Amino acid sequence: MKKKTFNRLASGTLAAAMILSAVPTVWAADSDETATGKVIYSFDFEDGDISAFTNRGGNDTTVLSVSDEASVSGSKSLLASGRSTSWNGPAFQLDDKLEPYTEYYISAKVKGKYYTDATFSFQYTNADGETKYQNLTNLNGNDWQTLEPVKVSFTDEMTGVYVYFEGGTDDMFIDDFVVTEAPAMEIEQDIPSLADVFENDFKVGTALTPNDLSSKPTMALVEKHFSGSITAGNEMKPDAVLNKEACKAYFEETGDDTVPQISFSAAKPLLDYCQRNNIPVRIHTLVWHSQTPDWFFKEGYDDNSEWVSSEKMLVRMENYIKAYFEELVKLYPDIDFYACDVVNEAWMENGSPREAGEQGSSGSAKSAWVQVFGDNSFIEPAFEFARKYAPDGCKLYYNDYNEYMDGKLNAIVEMATALKEKGIIDGIGMQSHLDVRTGSDAFPSVSAYNKALDKYSALGLDIQVTELDATVPKDSGEQYFDAQAEYYKGIVDAIYAHKDSISALVLWGITDDGSWRAAQQPLLFDAEYKAKPAFYSIVEGREVPPVTTENPNETTTTGSEPDKSTTTTSTVTTDNTNPIVSVSLMGDANCDDKITIADATAIIQALGNQDEYALSEQGAVNADVVDSGDGVTGADANAIQAIEAGFIKASDLPITKEALDSAMKK
Numbered sequence: 001m002k003k004k005t006f007n008r009l010a011s012g013t014l015a016a017a018m019i020l021s022a023v024p025t026v027w028a029a030d031s032d033e034t035a036t037g038k039v040i041y042s043f044d045f046e047d048g049d050i051s052a053f054t055n056r057g058g059n060d061t062t063v064l065s066v067s068d069e070a071s072v073s074g075s076k077s078l079l080a081s082g083r084s085t086s087w088n089g090p091a092f093q094l095d096d097k098l099e100p101y102t103e104y105y106i107s108a109k110v111k112g113k114y115y116t117d118a119t120f121s122f123q124y125t126n127a128d129g130e131t132k133y134q135n136l137t138n139l140n141g142n143d144w145q146t147l148e149p150v151k152v153s154f155t156d157e158m159t160g161v162y163v164y165f166e167g168g169t170d171d172m173f174i175d176d177f178v179v180t181e182a183p184a185m186e187i188e189q190d191i192p193s194l195a196d197v198f199e200n201d202f203k204v205g206t207a208l209t210p211n212d213l214s215s216k217p218t219m220a221l222v223e224k225h226f227s228g229s230i231t232a233g234n235e236m237k238p239d240a241v242l243n244k245e246a247c248k249a250y251f252e253e254t255g256d257d258t259v260p261q262i263s264f265s266a267a268k269p270l271l272d273y274c275q276r277n278n279i280p281v282r283i284h285t286l287v288w289h290s291q292t293p294d295w296f297f298k299e300g301y302d303d304n305s306e307w308v309s310s311e312k313m314l315v316r317m318e319n320y321i322k323a324y325f326e327e328l329v330k331l332y333p334d335i336d337f338y339a340c341d342v343v344n345e346a347w348m349e350n351g352s353p354r355e356a357g358e359q360g361s362s363g364s365a366k367s368a369w370v371q372v373f374g375d376n377s378f379i380e381p382a383f384e385f386a387r388k389y390a391p392d393g394c395k396l397y398y399n400d401y402n403e404y405m406d407g408k409l410n411a412i413v414e415m416a417t418a419l420k421e422k423g424i425i426d427g428i429g430m431q432s433h434l435d436v437r438t439g440s441d442a443f444p445s446v447s448a449y450n451k452a453l454d455k456y457s458a459l460g461l462d463i464q465v466t467e468l469d470a471t472v473p474k475d476s477g478e479q480y481f482d483a484q485a486e487y488y489k490g491i492v493d494a495i496y497a498h499k500d501s502i503s504a505l506v507l508w509g510i511t512d513d514g515s516w517r518a519a520q521q522p523l524l525f526d527a528e529y530k531a532k533p534a535f536y537s538i539v540e541g542r543e544v545p546p547v548t549t550e551n552p553n554e555t556t557t558t559g560s561e562p563d564k565s566t567t568t569t570s571t572v573t574t575d576n577t578n579p580i581v582s583v584s585l586m587g588d589a590n591c592d593d594k595i596t597i598a599d600a601t602a603i604i605q606a607l608g609n610q611d612e613y614a615l616s617e618q619g620a621v622n623a624d625v626v627d628s629g630d631g632v633t634g635a636d637a638n639a640i641q642a643i644e645a646g647f648i649k650a651s652d653l654p655i656t657k658e659a660l661d662s663a664m665k666k
């Protein structure tokens, strides 16, 4: 059986930083210059036109006018005066002027009358009519402050999409407000897919946020590399799911405050995406001290009331977990909820439970669960209830960070052993938020991480790596990328060595700029969607497994499901990752400048007997039409047959396997 080994032929380099086009002096509402990288709108307010700006509506008392009191370019600016509270301010609507699923950069100058204390924010209304807000950046200091280009985008499910300035109540001046369309970015298709590289070992996935959905290149990376598993970055946590108003309303109506009311509206865009694309979902998380409101633990769901008793909290917990799973399965019967972090981060590094206390508005390391239960005795019932209500096939995990530190590791092992005896836990989630530092001082060391893998796998439970990222020093540019690559390699090698105990490897994000620790660039892809040295280090030298395809002899007819019972595995070893050879004609495997059934035959013959019927280097590059980048497979021959049979057109190439399958079912 032939296998392909991936070796990088050209190193990935960071694209040059984006340079914004020169700013015209007037803005064009109907600009036809919407080509990539072009300025779409530019306002210097010199012509007195402020009609594209409004205040934020509702009770916002902001009055907008043109002012010559302050300016950066020319002599005028937009003045927002009469602001009576900090959320008041000037707003610019996006969805009535710009295209969904397109990335834009917005830059501007802002100045407070006496002192600048502004926040640049984003808001939209989702499909359920709920308005969401997100602070993008803070601008503080004397005089004019520069809003450096901020990337924004939105989906077609969002309405009322605005960016706006808020903060304080001081008068605010805005000048040189520019909207630029980001150059359309393509992802690298000529690198192996992580999903394919580890196909026979474990699922490869990532955490996703609703913002990611509006970025085409981000989602192309998800599709190519991370379609094995999606975790919602925040939207399935207790604070996103528990619905305070509905809880209170239910309590007022029934007098019962033990039946928490929930909603998955925050997670809806993500779950809809997973359902549409048939992507398995990790549920994160049910029971956690953080991102869980204090009112959930209080009498009458009231922040100012007493803590409830542990007896009452047990009932709440059961009803919460029951409602959580029942609602998910009702809303998304087709999603494979294959894993759930039942309890998250309950043990401290020294092996003791967390301190009791409120989380408060700013979040804290204290636990309201410990407050109510006195210790970690809430863990076992959480797993019991999860086992009782989780859908079939949903494995139950205890998930934690610093999970390789001795005290915590021992506490987890002891807890998991007891839960395993009761049959209510399936695995350990190793978050794996790691720190490369400058290289030799990485924390944890690869050997400490490896030791933790040894100990957890010795439990006889499954392991999932649930939130992998590895930081370099803040704002250090590319300086430590090679050290990061070496470290990632060591960690992934250790994971690979334990693959028999590991069912998923999940990264905590896709590109560095989208990471929760963006300035420390902890991920595998950079802000330009290019694979970093860390990506190459974990795939280089690894065998790309043969893609399971139909038996070539069985695939001469199209339009029927392949016969899985007679599947063979084969790939063509020609390395089409070589960037020197580019496609001359998509599908032209025999290089006769046309696409005919003979090309399908050439592929089938090459797959059947490579020694005798190998494709030329050019032919192999042309032939890789399905899920391009994965080498030549039987699916490529199928696609050419599908053209002959009229299911797809030659212009549809390259095509994804999914799109081909669906076209052939029609």
Ligand code: 9MR
Binding pocket: 233, 234, 290, 291, 401, 431, 467, 516
């Ligand atoms: O990625 C999440 C980030 O957007 C939130 O601000 C943060 C708040 O707690 O939570 C992050 O996700 C955490 C995950 O739920 C649990 N492990 C640590 C992750 C990173 O903080």
